[in-house]
Structures are given as structure tokens and as C-alpha cells.
Amino acid sequence: MENLDKISPLKKLDKSTLISLEKGKLPPQVLEMEEAVLGAMMIDTKGVDEVIDILVPQAFYKEAHQTIYEAIVSLFQDGAPIDILSVSERLRKMGKLDRVGGDLYLIELTQRISSSAHIEYHSRIILQKFIQRSLIRISSEIIEEAYDEATDVFDLLDKAEARLYDVAQGNTKRSEETAQSLVNQAKAVIESKGKEGVDIGIKTGFTELDNLTSGWQPSDLIIVAARPGMGKTAFVLSMARNIAIQYGKAVAFFSLEMSSVQLITRLISAETGLSSEKLRKGDLEEHEWTQLTNKVSDLEQSKIFIDDTPSLSIFDLRAKARRLKSKHDISIIIIDYLQLMTAGGNNKGGGNREQEISTISRNLKALAKELNIPVIALSQLSRAVETRGPSKRPLLSDLRESGAIEQDADIVSFIYRPEYYKIDTWDDEEETPTQGQAEFIVAKHRNGGLDNIRLKFIGSQGKFDNLDSTGIDLNELPSRMNDDSSPFPSPFNPPSANEAFGSSMNHFNDDNDVPF
Incomplete structure (x- = not known):
């Protein structure tokens, strides 16, 4: 390697190139196709449309080609015409025309090809070579770090998986984005939200909650907190069922408290209307067995993936989540619950618990951004709620290790059932009965409003549902009529x-x- 560094032209090459040359191999490259693609983009605008979403400047092996492609992308973003003259002028404004070989080289590129036919095929080959070079670079970095005794093996493992996941998603290099690019992205999102039938957020199936949040938004960390017995798991299971069955989305459910069989049994209870107690005992009559068989078909076909690994570390969670995203394109992650997780790595078995929770919540937010999907984490509340009176409605200050969780979360919500505390009526003007009802409290909402939303709670089935706008349980209508x-x-x-x-x-x- 020392001999290679003495050769001035090689000093500008990246580590993967140097390693390849040291071993007597050229890095993966297709210069002829790079020239053909750039030439086709300058003679046919249709070629630009086909390539612009496939390649990034770094995908080109030759530095001059990277610069020319940057100029073409810049013109495309400005809505300007793209041809040899406009590209030449843009490079001149960038002060890089001479660096790429001047107008003469641009002319040579356009003379090498007569049309943009097969440009998409050529661009995908260029992308493949870029991925190969990226894998060589990442592998060499991992090998170098693995030989370093000071490296934490769990951190290295997480970094390695993250880098490889980025390559798989085509996001090997993320650079800063211009205000113009971001404004265009935001306008596209706003426009798509305005179109009928297009949902950007993940709908929960709870009407008032969906109206408030427009569905759980990509990259958001949502905390659902409550005291034991309030129905945290029942709520997220009901929500997971709605997302998977009603809206056909894939859901990843990480349960650190209950086994996967227990969770699926609760889902079966909610889906069939049979009580959890009957299912646990297997005490079903003949018609109930028929009901069970007939009504679980939708649940069987749903894309709900349950992982019940106990004491799951945040590093293991991120690795599993990436694999589920790549393999099954999961739309949302649910974790039951946050305080049962471990930070892993150097924090395993020691350190301040509040710092560990801070690490976990920070990584959950990072995971939501990385996969661009909402992450929902259940959380316990402190016992301060029990001593409060007469209302036991939880507050943000009741969150355990609340500082980090409240800071990292985009939405903090609580589940409150007065009936659990023997409170018979709601504290409103009508003093409506609390029996079979719960309140979903949105206490923090970084990008929206706050509200207390009442839901129906069916304890025998461990299920939450929409409450009729009149506050009356629809199942009681016959007797009320x-x-x-x-x-x-x-x-x-x-x-x-x-x-x-x-x-x-x-x-x-x-x-x-x-x-x-």
C-alpha cells in the first residue's frame, strides 16, 4: 500500500480501488456504458427521464463522468432543456468544464451513440458495478475495524448491517439536499395527500384518531403509555389487526412480555368474538368451533410478523427490522414494551438505567427515520398516577425515564380507563358512564393537534374499537331501542x-x- 501511495494519480482513488489494484485487479467498471449513457442523455430528453431515478453521481466510476452527470441533474431539477450546449454552459458556470475535458469531450460523448435506446438497461449495469465497488469498500472498512481491538463488536455489527442495508436500498451515499429539492418533495407529498384514495399515513382503523393524525406518519416514533391493566397490548393488537386485515399492510410486532402464541390467541379472540377465557381453556361448543374455523381465515392470510425474543437489544431489533423491511416490506413496527429492552453493546449488564433508556429511544427514532416507517413503542408509567385523585388521568411527567422518551418521540399518548379505578362516570358535563370505554390521550404531537379520544373496550376479547358518536355501545342498541x-x-x-x-x-x- 505504501508504494501505491507514492504514485500521485492513485492518491485520489478511494480505498476499494487501491485494494483492487494492490491485488492486481481493476475495480468493477463499465466506462463504455458510462459514456453511452451520458451521450444519450444529451441527445434525447427521454433518456434523462429513464435514468434520473436510477443513478446517483457516485455511480459513475470516472470522476469527469460524475461531474457531467451532476450538471445534467442540476439542469433537470431547474426544468431547463438538456443538450450539449446547456450542459456545457452549466459546467462552465460550475467552473468545471475544463476539468471534464472541455467541449471537445462532450462532443465525443454524443458522437458515440445515435439514440437513447437501451439506456435504462445500460444504466442498471452501471449501478451494479457501483454496488460491487461499494461492497468492496464496505468490506475493507469492516475488516480494518474488526482488527482494531478497541472496536466494540456489537457497534461494528450494527454498523456493518446498516451499511449493507443502505447498499441494498440503493442509498449507499446520502448527501445534503437543496431547499428546491426538498420543496419539490414536500409539494409531491401534499399533492398526493389531496388525491382521493391516496393515504400517506398508516391508518389505525380508529376513525377519530386517524382524523387527528392523518394516520401514523413515516419516520415518526409514537409512544403509547399506560399503567398495567389499562390495555396497552390490547390496543396495539387491535390496531395491528386493523392495519394488516383492513388495510392490507405488513406489520412487525416485537413482544418482549408475551409469547407469540399468547398474542395470536388474543387476536383470534378479537377476530372471532369468542372470549379469551374460553379459548385458553379450549371450552368451546360445536357451533363455536365452526365460528372459530370460519372467522380466522383473514387473520391467517394477514401479514403480521411476531417476534417474541425476550430481553431484545436495540441492536438485534434494528437488524431484525431491516431484514423484515427488505423481505416483507413492513409498513410499521410495534414494540411491547420499551422498558423490557436492553441497549446491548457496552451498556449490557451495567450503566445508568435512564441513560440506557435514552439510548434505546434515540435508536428507535433513528430506526424509524432509516426505514422511513412509523415505530410504535409501548411504555410503562410511574406509580404517581395511582396516588393522584380524584382523576387518574396520566400526564407527560408520569412517563418512566420521561426526559429521553418525551424528547425523542414525535407523538406521546396514554390509555386511560376510569372503570379500572371504579370511577363510574366521565368527568364531563353529561357524566356519561365509563363502562366499556377507554380514553386515548394524545398528550404530545410534534406535527399536529392534541385530543382525548374515547374508544370502546371489550375486556372479554381484549379488544378496542370505535365508539359510536353518541357515546353508546352499538352492541347495546337492541336493548336500548x-x-x-x-x-x-x-x-x-x-x-x-x-x-x-x-x-x-x-x-x-x-x-x-x-x-x-
Whole structure:
């Protein structure tokens, strides 16, 4: 390597090139195709449209070709025409025309090809060679760091997986973006949101929550916190079911507390309407077995991936998440729950717990940004909630190790069920009953508003659902309709209307079905 460094032209080459030359091999490259692609882009605008989303400047092996491509991309972003004259002028403004060989070299590039035919095929070969060079560079860096005794092996493993994941996603080198580029990206997102049927966020299936957040947004870290017994796991399971079955998205569920079989049993309970207790005991009647068999088909076909590895470290989580994203294109990650995770690496088995939680929450936010998907982490609350009275509604200060979690999270929310604390009515003007109801409290929302959203909670099935806007459980409508105190006035004769509704209900009951 020392002899190579003495040769001045090689000093500008990257490490992968030097290693390849030291071993008597040229780095992977296709200069002829690079010339053909650049020449085609300057003689046919259609060629630019086909290549611009495939290649980055670094994909070209020759430095002059990188510079020419940068000029073409710059013209494309400005909406300017792209031909040999405009490229020459842009390079002149950049002060790099002579560096690439002047106008003469640009003319030579356009003379090497007559059309942009096969330009996409050629550009993908250039990309393949770039990936090969990237793998050589990354491998050499990993080997060098692995020989360093001071290197933390867990940090190195995480970095290695992250670098390889970037290569797989075509994001080997991320550079700063101009304001113009970012404005165009933002406008595209805003425009797509305005189109009917296009959802940028991940819908939860809870109508009021989706209206407030427009769905969980890509790269957001969402904290769902509550005291034990409030239904944190039930809430995210209900949400996972809606995302996977109702909207057809892939969900990754990391459970550090419950086994995968326990979780899927709870999902079966919610999907079939059979109580969790009956499923645990296997105490089902014949028609319930039929109900179980018929109603789990959607769940069986859903893309819910459950990992129940105990004491999962943040490094293991990131590695597993990357693989799931590459293999199954997961749309959201759910972690149950944050305080059961470990930081791994040098923090394993020691260090301040608050610092460890800070490391975990910071890495969860980084993971959400890296994969560009929302990450939901459940969290415990301190016992301060229990001593508060008369209302037990949680606050941001109740979060365990709240400083780091609150700072890193884009959304912090709480689940509150007054019924758990023997509180019979809500603290509102109507004093509506709390039975079978819960409140989803959005206490921090970095990019939106705050609200307290009431949901229906079905304890026997471990399930959350939308609450009717009147605050009445839809499952109770038949009995409420037969009640003289029914809040639904009708222009028809009440007795005959009730009788008609009751007869239709009997028809459903005879078939062992549920109308709502």
C-alpha cells in the first residue's frame, strides 16, 4: 500500500480501488456504458427521464463522468432543456468544464451513440458495478475495524448491517439536499395527500384518531403509555389487526412480555368474538368451533410478523427490522414494551438505567427515520398516577425515564380507563358512564393537534374499537331501542317499530350470528 501511495494519480482513488489494484485487479467498471449513457442523455430528453431515478453521481466510476452527470441533474431539477450546449454552459458556470475535458469531450460523448435506446438497461449495469465497488469498500472498512481491538463488536455489527442495508436500498451515499429539492418533495407529498384514495399515513382503523393524525406518519416514533391493566397490548393488537386485515399492510410486532402464541390467541379472540377465557381453556361448543374455523381465515392470510425474543437489544431489533423491511416490506413496527429492552453493546449488564433508556429511544427514532416507517413503542408509567385523585388521568411527567422518551418521540399518548379505578362516570358535563370505554390521550404531537379520544373496550376479547358518536355501545342498541328511555325519537309508532326490530334480531340470533 505504501508504494501505491507514492504514485500521485492513485492518491485520489478511494480505498476499494487501491485494494483492487494492490491485488492486481481493476475495480468493477463499465466506462463504455458510462459514456453511452451520458451521450444519450444529451441527445434525447427521454433518456434523462429513464435514468434520473436510477443513478446517483457516485455511480459513475470516472470522476469527469460524475461531474457531467451532476450538471445534467442540476439542469433537470431547474426544468431547463438538456443538450450539449446547456450542459456545457452549466459546467462552465460550475467552473468545471475544463476539468471534464472541455467541449471537445462532450462532443465525443454524443458522437458515440445515435439514440437513447437501451439506456435504462445500460444504466442498471452501471449501478451494479457501483454496488460491487461499494461492497468492496464496505468490506475493507469492516475488516480494518474488526482488527482494531478497541472496536466494540456489537457497534461494528450494527454498523456493518446498516451499511449493507443502505447498499441494498440503493442509498449507499446520502448527501445534503437543496431547499428546491426538498420543496419539490414536500409539494409531491401534499399533492398526493389531496388525491382521493391516496393515504400517506398508516391508518389505525380508529376513525377519530386517524382524523387527528392523518394516520401514523413515516419516520415518526409514537409512544403509547399506560399503567398495567389499562390495555396497552390490547390496543396495539387491535390496531395491528386493523392495519394488516383492513388495510392490507405488513406489520412487525416485537413482544418482549408475551409469547407469540399468547398474542395470536388474543387476536383470534378479537377476530372471532369468542372470549379469551374460553379459548385458553379450549371450552368451546360445536357451533363455536365452526365460528372459530370460519372467522380466522383473514387473520391467517394477514401479514403480521411476531417476534417474541425476550430481553431484545436495540441492536438485534434494528437488524431484525431491516431484514423484515427488505423481505416483507413492513409498513410499521410495534414494540411491547420499551422498558423490557436492553441497549446491548457496552451498556449490557451495567450503566445508568435512564441513560440506557435514552439510548434505546434515540435508536428507535433513528430506526424509524432509516426505514422511513412509523415505530410504535409501548411504555410503562410511574406509580404517581395511582396516588393522584380524584382523576387518574396520566400526564407527560408520569412517563418512566420521561426526559429521553418525551424528547425523542414525535407523538406521546396514554390509555386511560376510569372503570379500572371504579370511577363510574366521565368527568364531563353529561357524566356519561365509563363502562366499556377507554380514553386515548394524545398528550404530545410534534406535527399536529392534541385530543382525548374515547374508544370502546371489550375486556372479554381484549379488544378496542370505535365508539359510536353518541357515546353508546352499538352492541347495546337492541336493548336500548326496546327501552322507553331510548334517546332515538321516531316518527313511527314506537311499539310496532320495536317489535319489527326485535323480530329481525331474533332472526340473527337463530343463526348464531351477530348483527353488529
